[in-house]
Each structure stands twice: as structure tokens, then as C-alpha cells.
Amino acid sequence: MPALVADAVGRPEPRVEGRLKVTGTAPYAYEVPAADPVFLHLVTSTVAKGRITRIDTDATQAIDGVVAVVDHTNAPTLSADGDPELRALQSDRVAFRGQVVAVVLAETPDAAREGARVVEVTYAEEPHLADLRADGPELYKPDSMPTVRQGDLDGAMATAAVTVDEVYSTPLEHASPMEPHAVTARWTEAGSDGVVLTLDASTQSAHGTARAIATLFGLDPDQVRVRSPYVGGGFGSKGMPHVHDAVAAIAARVVPGRAVKLAMTRQQMFALAGYRAPTIQRFRLAADADGRLLGIGHDVIAQSSTVKEYGEAAAGVTGHLYAAPSRTSGYRLAALDVAVPTWMRAPGEMPGMFAHEVAMDELAAACGVDPIALRVRNEPETDPVSGKPFANRRLLECLRAGAQRFGWSGRDPRPGTRLDGDWLVGTGVAASSFPYLRFPGNRARVRADGEGRFTVQIGAADIGTGAVTVLRQIAADALERPTAAVAVEIGDSSLPSATVAGGSSGTASWGSAVVAAARRFREEHGDAPRPGVLSEAETNADEAAQRYVMYSFGAQFAEVRVNVWTGEVRAARLFGMFSSGRIINPRTARSQYIGGMTMGLGSALLEGGVIDPRFGHVVTQDLASYHVPSHADLPRIEAEWLDEVDELANPMGARGVGEIGIVGVAAAVANAAWHATGMRVRSLPLTTEQFVDLPGDLPALAGHPAAYA
Ligand code: MOS
Numbered sequence: 001m002p003a004l005v006a007d008a009v010g011r012p013e014p015r016v017e018g019r020l021k022v023t024g025t026a027p028y029a030y031e032v033p034a035a036d037p038v039f040l041h042l043v044t045s046t047v048a049k050g051r052i053t054r055i056d057t058d059a060t061q062a063i064d065g066v067v068a069v070v071d072h073t074n075a076p077t078l079s080a081d082g083d084p085e086l087r088a089l090q091s092d093r094v095a096f097r098g099q100v101v102a103v104v105l106a107e108t109p110d111a112a113r114e115g116a117r118v119v120e121v122t123y124a125e126e127p128h129l130a131d132l133r134a135d136g137p138e139l140y141k142p143d144s145m146p147t148v149r150q151g152d153l154d155g156a157m158a159t160a161a162v163t164v165d166e167v168y169s170t171p172l173e174h175a176s177p178m179e180p181h182a183v184t185a186r187w188t189e190a191g192s193d194g195v196v197l198t199l200d201a202s203t204q205s206a207h208g209t210a211r212a213i214a215t216l217f218g219l220d221p222d223q224v225r226v227r228s229p230y231v232g233g234g235f236g237s238k239g240m241p242h243v244h245d246a247v248a249a250i251a252a253r254v255v256p257g258r259a260v261k262l263a264m265t266r267q268q269m270f271a272l273a274g275y276r277a278p279t280i281q282r283f284r285l286a287a288d289a290d291g292r293l294l295g296i297g298h299d300v301i302a303q304s305s306t307v308k309e310y311g312e313a314a315a316g317v318t319g320h321l322y323a324a325p326s327r328t329s330g331y332r333l334a335a336l337d338v339a340v341p342t343w344m345r346a347p348g349e350m351p352g353m354f355a356h357e358v359a360m361d362e363l364a365a366a367c368g369v370d371p372i373a374l375r376v377r378n379e380p381e382t383d384p385v386s387g388k389p390f391a392n393r394r395l396l397e398c399l400r401a402g403a404q405r406f407g408w409s410g411r412d413p414r415p416g417t418r419l420d421g422d423w424l425v426g427t428g429v430a431a432s433s434f435p436y437l438r439f440p441g442n443r444a445r446v447r448a449d450g451e452g453r454f455t456v457q458i459g460a461a462d463i464g465t466g467a468v469t470v471l472r473q474i475a476a477d478a479l480e481r482p483t484a485a486v487a488v489e490i491g492d493s494s495l496p497s498a499t500v501a502g503g504s505s506g507t508a509s510w511g512s513a514v515v516a517a518a519r520r521f522r523e524e525h526g527d528a529p530r531p532g533v534l535s536e537a538e539t540n541a542d543e544a545a546q547r548y549v550m551y552s553f554g555a556q557f558a559e560v561r562v563n564v565w566t567g568e569v570r571a572a573r574l575f576g577m578f579s580s581g582r583i584i585n586p587r588t589a590r591s592q593y594i595g596g597m598t599m600g601l602g603s604a605l606l607e608g609g610v611i612d613p614r615f616g617h618v619v620t621q622d623l624a625s626y627h628v629p630s631h632a633d634l635p636r637i638e639a640e641w642l643d644e645v646d647e648l649a650n651p652m653g654a655r656g657v658g659e660i661g662i663v664g665v666a667a668a669v670a671n672a673a674w675h676a677t678g679m680r681v682r683s684l685p686l687t688t689e690q691f692v693d694l695p696g697d698l699p700a701l702a703g704h705p706a707a708y709a
Contacts, residue, residue, distance in 0.1 A: 003647065003653060004474070004515060005477050005480065006477060007477050008472075008474075008476040008477050008483045009584050009585075009652065010583065010584065010585075010586075011585065012586045013472075013473060013483065013587065014469070015469050016472060016488070017468060020230075021230070026230040027230065028179050028230050028231075028232055029182040029183055029201050029202040029228065030183075030261055030263045032184050032200040032227075032259075034186075034261070036258055037184070037260070038105050038107065038251075038255050038258050038261070039105070039106055039108060039109040039111070040103050040104070040105055040112055040261065040262040041103065041104050041106070041109070041113045041115065041262075042244070042247065042264070042268060043103065043104065043116045043119045043121065044098045045094045045097055045100075045101050046121070046123070047097060047128075047616075048094070048130055048337045048338075048615060048616025049094060049095065049125070049126045049337045050094050050123045050125040051094065051126070052072065052092040052093075052094060052121055052123055053092075054121070055069075055102055055119065055120070055122075056119070056122075057069040057120075059119075060104055060115040060119050063106070063111055063114055063115045065106045065107040065111035066104060066111055067106055067107060067254065068104075068105045068254045069104050069105075069119065070089060070105070070247075070254065071089055071103075072089045075088075075089035075090065075250055076217075076250060077090070078090060078216045078217065079216055079217065079218045082215050082246075083241075084307050084308045085243060085308045086212060086213075086216050086241060086242075086243060086245070087246070088100050088243050088246050088250065089101075089102070089103070089247065094123060095305070095337060096130075096305065096307070096337055096338050096339045097130075097337075097339075097615060097616040098270075098271030098339055098618070099271075100243050100247055100272070101121055103116075103247050103250070103262075104116040105251050105255065109261075128337035129334075129336050130337055130611055130612075131336075131611065131613035132278050132280065132301070134167070134301055136334050138334050138335065138336070139301060139334050140332060140333060141331065141332055142304075142309060142332075142333050144309065144311055145311045145313065145333075146315075146329075147328075148315070148327055148328060148329045148330070149328050150326055150327045150328070150384075150385070151295065151324075151325045151327065153284065153286070153296075153326040153327065155326070156294040156325070156326045157295060157297075159286075160286035160287055160288065161287065161288050161289040162287045162288070162291070162363065162367050163285065163287070164284065164359050164363050164366065166362065166682055167280060167281065167283075167682065168280075168281045168354060168355035168358060168359070168683070169278070169682065169683040169684070170276075170351035170354060170666075170684045171610070171683075171684060171685070172276060172277070172278050172303075172608075172611065172618070173344055173603060174269065174273070174275050174344075174607070175235035175237035175274070175276075175344045175345070176235075176269070177237065177238070177463075178232045178233050179202055179233060180202075180265070180269055180273075181238065181244050181263070181273045182201075182244070182262065182263035182264065183199055183202065183244055183245050183262055183263075184199070184200040184201075184248075184261045184262075185197065185198070185199050185200075185248035185251070185252040186198050186252055186259045186260065187249075187252050188256070188257060190223070193222075193225070194220070194222050195222070195224070195225045195494075196223045197213065197219065197223065197224045198224075198225045198226075198227070199225070199227070201226050201228050201241070202228060202232065202234075202238055203241065203461065204231065204500050204501040205461060205499070205500035205502070206227065206461065206491055206493040206495075207226070207459050207493045207497050207499075208240060208500050209226045209240075209241045209245060210224040211224075212240065212241050213245060216246055216249075217249065225492070225493055226492070226493040227491060228461055228492070229492065230462075231461060231462065231463040231464065231491075232464065233463060233464050234461075234463040234464075235344055235345045235463075236342065236344045236345055236502060237273045237275075237342060237344060239343045239502040240500075244262055244272065247262070248262045266622060266623065267621045267622060270609070270618040270621035270622075270626070271617070272339065274341060274343070274344070275341055275609060275618075276312070276344035276347065276351070277303040277304065277310060277312040277341035278303045278609075279301065279302045279314050279351045279352075280300075280301040281298065281301070281351070281352070281355040282297070282299040284296070284297035284298075285297075285359050285360070285362075285363050286326075287363055290369065290377070291363060291373075291377055291378070292378065293322055293323065294324060294325060295327065296318055296326075296327045296328075297328045298314070298318040298355065298356065299315075299328075299330060299331075300315050300330070300331045301333075302314065302332075302333055302334075303333070303334055303336055304333040304334060305336060305337075305338050305339060305340045305341065306336070307340050309333065309335065310340060310341040310342065312341065312351060313348030313349075313352070314349075314351045314355070315331065316348045316349060316352060317348075317352040317353050317433060318356060319383075319384060320380075320383055320385065320433065320551060321395075321433065322379070323378050323380035323381070338611060338616060343502060345596065345599055345659050346434060346659040346660070346663045349659070350603065350662050353430065353433070353663045353666075354603075354666045354667045357430035357431055357664055357668070357671070358430075358667050358682060360374060360430075361428065361429075361430075362680065365413070365415075365674075368413070370411075372400070372408065375395070375396070375399055375431060379395070379396055383549035388548060388549045389547075389548055390548065390549050390550075391436075391544065391549070391648045392550070392579070392644065392649075393553065394553055394642055395431055395433070395553040397579065398432075398553050398577045399429070399431070399555040399577075401555075401577050401642065402429075402555035402556075402575060402640075403429070403555070405640060406557040406573075406575040408427070408429070408557070414699065415675050415698070416677055416678045416698025417699045417700050418700055419564075419704065423561040423562065423564070424564055424676040424677050424698070424700060425561050425572070426559070426560050426672045426676025426677065428560065428667075428669065428671025428673070428674070428675055429556065429671065430555075430664035430665070430671060431556075432553065432556050432576070432578070432665075433551050433554070434552050434659050434663055435551055436508070436550035436552060436581075436649060436655040437504065437656065438505060438508040438542045438545070439505055440540050440541040441539070441540075442458065442497070442498050442510055442512065442538065443496035443498070443513055443517075443537070443539075444496055444514045444517035445457040445496050445517060445535070446475070446479070446514075446518050446520075446521040446534060446536075447533070448525065448530065448531055448534070451531075454486050455489060456471065456514055456517070458488075458496050458498050458510050459490065459492055459494075459496060459497055460506060461490065461491055461500070461501035462490060462501070463501050465501070465506065465588065465658055466587075466588025466592070467490070467510070468490055469588060470507055470588060471488045471507075471510060471511060472486050472488045473585060474511045475518055478514060478515045478519060478651075479518045479521070479522070496513075496538075503656070503659075506658070507584060507652065507657075508650050508652070508654060508655065509539070511584075511650065512650045512651065512652070513537065515651045515652070516537035516539055517535055520536070520537045521533075521535035523535075542650075544648040544649065548648060550646075550649065550655070552656060552660045553578070553579045554577060554578040554660050554661075554664065555576070555577045556574070556576050556597070556600070556663075556664040556667070557574070557575040558571055558574050558575075558665070558669045558672040559574075559635075559672060560669055560672035562676045562691050564704065567690070567691035569605055569673055569686050569687070569688065569690075570605075570635070571669055572635050573636050573637075574597050574601065574635060574637045574638070574665065574668075575637075576593055576597055576638070576639045576640070576665075577639075577640050577641070578593060578639060578640070578641045578661070579642045579644060580641060580654070580655045580660065581644060581645065581646030581649050581655035582645045582652060582653035583654070584652060589641070589657045590639055592657040592658050592661060593639035593657060593660075593661040596660065596662040596665075597637050597661045597662065597665050598634060598637060599629075599661075600661065600663070601629055601633070601634070601635075601637075601669065602685075603662070603665065604665060604686060605633075605685050605686055605687075606627045606629060606685055608685045608687075639661065669686065670682075673691070677691055677695070678695045678698055679694065694706070694707075
């Protein structure tokens, strides 16, 4: 497709739905009006593994307003083809602590909650395994994850002038969107559209959720309608349906015609909404004395679950960042008796880049080479694994332009040389990257509404990203009309089919369909269309992606301060320079970048989920013990981008902005903390305890009382 005219595109338009959201009038999934709703509350297991021997609901049934209790003894049988995570209430087996074992329906939320509290479940407990260990006998090599073997890494490690061989670990992380995972479900007689089950769901994919729930109930996807016009954050955790969607649909069968409302409690979200899988990563680098890489090795161990396999693709970054004649990467997973992990903003890339870019910083220090010069020295000409050319690889420009904007030059490479009052100060850098994804099979419709107005429809999702605003800009340019003349409808599986708001693919995937539909519309109906006429178009597979290796790149810079007395670690400044193709909307794109960087700072300094292996439950199951960055935690965070149009990507010339902002931040912060203190921390998050015992010989501490403390 030819390039798009860029008139609306490139402008910092405010969010179309901003006013509705800030005035509290945008109806979210739990809030959609229903005449006679029934409320649902979950009963969750208190053991990590075993069998349910008895469920006593007498006390529950006695509560005023309780309508029904559904458990494995009376739930409908779901299709064996259904997603195992969604096949709830099908047997007496308990596979993790916090699993849904029953649900209580009641006329009020309070009666449902109290009813759930007094359900008495008896278990025959079995021994469980809930801690991820590097030496566990349960580790296996998953068929679903790629292995890379190029050259002789062991030989390179044995003979190289300089090597790094360390283990890096990352914890469970929880997406913790502001809007909990919530759904309103209702069964009805089939109307003219054939729909029998409607879900108002908080999801990143209306069509994906409709398909998954339809499969579960043996229905045709068209018989399930999912609406999700407003989603209060997802970060991947709403990328696929979770068990709440399934149990709401199960429970709603008890009260046909009535809407059943369910919102996970914040505590339940820590087990049932998915989480970023913890990893243990062995990372190896072999280099000559000048830091030229001879080999890269990345062996990832990640947590999975017995219910469903989930592979945290942390070694994806290792294949394309740097040139090296030998390279190995692979995975082992542990299927533990724990809740099911899922996508979380830059799944794979975020933990993987932490290991990769801290290891590179260690190599830079070992070789005495500036961290940016080291990366320049190892820039590959073509994609190291596939040999294909890169399209618009601009990592070095990000590093160089970022270094200038951040103020990198003149940096003393030695750690522990800057003191400001009682704070040691250091700076660090890390590369960032995220694949360019454009999914085929997206469909859009354009309709003339008369008086020069148009409606564009596509079942996309705006999870707070600005997608609907950006799609309107794209549509306006494709129709060559002002944005005010275009309305965009999204978030409904009855609209033309769209792929998930995931993989930073939305703008590219849906935008391409919108451009195709607008162009077809103009071909079919000209520039003075009769009201009511419409056109549709669907996108096919991305040809450029066959010929080129396509990524967005970035450079993350951090300034970190560590208190010499307490070890408190604070980021003072984050700066990111990104290359994501054309920026459709600078306002919403900046928000995505700095949002990602904020989340990266959470990973770096604050967010660490803890499972107690004795009981298998997530101990940190509230926002006090699992602390996400608040305003008081945030330093100056700035993001800029290279001015570019990616002609190979799509008519908009845009790649993605949703996830790259988080990638590399934790490494940049850890590298800056090392530069401040000389202490190399290889596990996330960085905590105060790790910096209490500072090395006594830091140049900045000569003569300082803290050096003798
Ligand atoms: Mo994102 S974690 O690809 O929804």
C-alpha cells in the first residue's frame, strides 16, 4: 500500500474519550447498566494442591439474598477443547492456591461476598512445589520455545580474553491495572444476530475473548458477543480471558436473562489475573580485550504452571542485539503448583533485557570500554540469527542522540566517584528493543453518515493507550477529511474482526485495516458518497516482515542516587530515546513511552511479588506489599524519539510504542546503581538491603564517615 497523507497524523490530538473517563461517565465492564443484576463472588482454594473432599454451603444458603452456589458438583461440563485456564469448576482437583473452587450468586454484592466467605471447603491436601529453583528436577525443555545454537560458545568462553558468566533473576510481577478484571455476563434467547451469551468484559481482545468463551461452551463464536469499549488498563493481563470470564458465564446459566456481575477483588487479581513469570537467567559473554564479542549465551529458566504452559520468552532479545560468531540460547520451564502466568508489558523482553544489558555493562567495566562505545563496537550488519537485513535499525542513533540529550559525555567510568551530600550518584545506560508486529486478518468498515460525516468500525481495544484517538487520525487522513468528521467505534465483537491489543501491534494492525477500508470506500463510493453506503477491507500478512527483521529500538538512560547511610536507592532521572517509526500522536505516544518507563522503574526498584513456597500463595497480594510506582516515587522521566517514517512497515509508517518504553529501564537503573556504588546487583527489584554495606574503598567516600561505619 502507498503511504498515507499525513495531516491529522502527527498531531498531538487529545483523547477522544478523555472527558468521559475523567468525569466518571464512561461505563466500564462492571458498571454497564442492568435492570436486575445478580452479583457473583469467588471462593478460592486455601491449599496449593490436592482434592476437594467436601463443600458445605449450608451457612451460605441461609444468607438472605443468596441465589445459588455453583461448584464442580453442579457446574455445566465445559468443552475439553477449551483453554485449561478457563475450564473452571470441572473437577475436585486443586492445582494452585487461590484457584476458584466455587462461586456464590446473590442479589447484592455484600450477600455474595459474605456467602463466599462462609462456604466451607474441605481438602485432601497433597505435597506441592511452588518455588522456582535453578536445580529443580522438574525443569524441562519446552517444545514451544526456540533453541539457538550457533558456533562454539563453550570454546569462546574458554579462550576469550574477557568473559562474563553470571546469573540474573527477576521476580513475579503483577500488571495491577486500575480497573480490576471484571465482567457482566448474560444468557438470552438467540435474537436475529444469533447471540445467546453477552459479556461486557474488560479485555484487550473482544474477538479473542468471544472465541475462547464460545469454544468453552461449544458455541459458534458469533453466538457470543463481547463488548469492551472502555478498559481501565491491561498491560497484557487482559490480553486473553481469565477464569472470571468463564465462571461468570457459568454462573449466569443459573439465572437466564439476568446480568451477572463479577469483579475480582484486588487480592484475587494476584492469583487469577495472571502475572509475569519469575526467571533465573544464566547469561554469558565472551569478548576480546577490546570488548568485541566472541560469544553470547542466554539460558533461561522460567516459572510455568501445571494448569497451562506459559513460557516467558526472555531470550528473544539475545538473537538480534549484537554481533557475535557464537551464540546459544534456550529455555527450561518449571510447571509448578502455582497460578497461571501470562503476558505483562514486554513479556520476555523486559526480564531478558535486564540480564542482557547488565551483562553488557559488566563486560564494559571488565574491558575498560565505555558502555556506549561497547555497543557501537558490536553493532551487527544483518540479523545475527536469520542473516536477513534489518529494516530501519537505528539503535546506534538512539544511543548517540540519547547520550547527548542525557549528558553522558565526560562520565568517569569508575564506580563510586560522585557524592552529593550523603548520596552517591551514578549513571547507566541500556539498549531497548521490541519486535515490530502487524497481525493479518484485521477487518475494518467505513460508512458514510451524510453531511460529510463518517463512521469507522473495527473490533479493536483501547486499554488506555489512545488507540481510538490514533485510529481516528489515521482514518481522517485516509479519507482526507478532518478528524471531527470521523467517528471510530471499537471494543465490540460484533464489529469487523480485530486482533488483540497486544505486542504493541494495535496501531500497525488495525490502522492498516482502517486505511485499506477507507481507500476501498473512496474507490467504491467516490468523494460524495450517499449516506449509508459502506465498504470493508481486510488486511493480509505482512510481506516486509518476510524479507526484513523489523524491530523498534531505544536507548534508556538513568541517573541513580544511593544513600551512603541507609542504602536507599532512588532514580533521580530517566531518559529514553526511541525509534518506533512515525509517531501518529505525540501526546499519546509520549504517554506510552513514559508509562512504560514508569513501569520499568517499578520493576527496577519496587515491584517484587513473593510466593511463600510452604503454602504456595502470593504473599504480596495487595498494593501496599506489592508497591507500584506512585507520584512520590517518580523522578523526572523524559522520552524523545527519532523523527522517522518506516516506509517498509505499513501505510502509516509507524511501528509500536506500547511496550518498548519498559524494556531496558531496569538494566539502566541497575547499571547506574553499580556506577554509583560499585555494587553489582543481579536480581530485581534493587532494594535498600543490597546497598547497605558499601565497598569501603569508593573514591567518593575517601574521608567520609560512612566509609568507616
Ligand atoms: Mo502486551 S503484554 O503484548 O498485551
